[in-house]
Amino acid sequence: MENIIKDIDIISGEEDTNSDFKVTAEENTGKAKRLYIESYGCQMNFSDSEIVASIMKETGFDTTSDFNNADVILLNTCSIRDKAERTVRKRLSQFNQVKKANPELKIGVLGCMAERLKEKLLEEEKLVDLVVGPDAYRDLPSLVSLAEDGQKGINTFLSREETYADISPVRLNSNGVSALISIMRGCDNMCSFCVVPFTRGRERSRDPHSITKEAKELFDQGYREVTLLGQNVDSYKWSSEENNKARLNKKENEVSQVVYFSDLLEMVANVDPKLRVRFSTSHPKDITDKVLETMKQYENICNYIHLPVQSGNSRVLEMMNRTYDREWYLDRIKKIREILGENCGISSDMIAGFCSETEEEHQDTLSIMDIVKFDFSYMFYYSERPGTLAEKKYKDDIPLAVKNVGSRRSLTSKVPFHL
Numbered sequence: 001m002e003n004i005i006k007d008i009d010i011i012s013g014e015e016d017t018n019s020d021f022k023v024t025a026e027e028n029t030g031k032a033k034r035l036y037i038e039s040y041g042c043q044m045n046f047s048d049s050e051i052v053a054s055i056m057k058e059t060g061f062d063t064t065s066d067f068n069n070a071d072v073i074l075l076n077t078c079s080i081r082d083k084a085e086r087t088v089r090k091r092l093s094q095f096n097q098v099k100k101a102n103p104e105l106k107i108g109v110l111g112c113m114a115e116r117l118k119e120k121l122l123e124e125e126k127l128v129d130l131v132v133g134p135d136a137y138r139d140l141p142s143l144v145s146l147a148e149d150g151q152k153g154i155n156t157f158l159s160r161e162e163t164y165a166d167i168s169p170v171r172l173n174s175n176g177v178s179a180l181i182s183i184m185r186g187c188d189n190m191c192s193f194c195v196v197p198f199t200r201g202r203e204r205s206r207d208p209h210s211i212t213k214e215a216k217e218l219f220d221q222g223y224r225e226v227t228l229l230g231q232n233v234d235s236y237k238w239s240s241e242e243n244n245k246a247r248l249n250k251k252e253n254e255v256s257q258v259v260y261f262s263d264l265l266e267m268v269a270n271v272d273p274k275l276r277v278r279f280s281t282s283h284p285k286d287i288t289d290k291v292l293e294t295m296k297q298y299e300n301i302c303n304y305i306h307l308p309v310q311s312g313n314s315r316v317l318e319m320m321n322r323t324y325d326r327e328w329y330l331d332r333i334k335k336i337r338e339i340l341g342e343n344c345g346i347s348s349d350m351i352a353g354f355c356s357e358t359e360e361e362h363q364d365t366l367s368i369m370d371i372v373k374f375d376f377s378y379m380f381y382y383s384e385r386p387g388t389l390a391e392k393k394y395k396d397d398i399p400l401a402v403k404n405v406g407s408r409r410s411l412t413s414k415v416p417f418h419l
Contacts, residue, residue, distance in 0.1 A: 041078025312368030353403030
């Protein structure tokens, strides 16, 4: 077992929280105030923090990498698991001492945790001055001013249109080579275990011309790789008349032109053949043969797909409301191999211990790992999230000790995993 562990890239679920976030870089252009941001969770949050930094820069803030030097501290949070929220709570308790030493310091919570808890967060965390959801970042300057006047600032309104398409993000923690480009926001999938549709709202696709413009600007600045980001990039769907997918689906025959994800991939690939293009995340029900053919056509689109399966058992997948079964997923894998070849990298996400999952059903998840031979994956044990369909409909009946054992059985698969 020790040799297996040495061969696998593992991050312990109990790792020190200081390694779980990214912080703003040090920038001193002579502005009057300093902003410090900690970003937790997914790449979408890191991309959002770049948007926040850009908005605040326009209103008189430089960024700092040391919260002791900050006038405003913002935590851009994740709610996907209970551990993510506990990490933020612990961090806020650590900032209590910082605020006692500097009473004028303003502390804000952004993102999914802010959206989920809303006013309740202000009641539970007395040191918090701002609570701002992921669609309200344009309002941050006025909310900070409100906090500076001694009032609490809150905006958790979810928009059906906001994409921040006109904002040029300030690149944080940049290596000058790779950059993130957000192409859509929200999620319509309503997986029973997932809180994202409630914290990020309905799917909206960003104007493709603003995306290619951003990619071109990045290339001209020396960047050579971009990652197109979305909760479900393959469901990207835009027209000049409508960017909200649900509304666009209803009147698709009435609009003059629709841009799909395969079209957008081609547009970005054509920015320059020396610009490498990646994307994340894909949903198995939406990744089309057209997307795969486009990847094959352009050498600068990287042959790598993150395709979360979540479970290898069809009954569990149905309870998760994933809208596909085991056979559908394996068929998509077969098509990827057929079109892009055996060397196309494939990674995944998996959940152990979902409601009522049996030992035999968990073995189906282990077996799909052996069949697909993922290059990498994230293995989680199920964490019930308030307000989700699973929380309302199913009993979280698998003991934590059993979930932990299940999530760590991936060790025997010799597939690199983050736990």
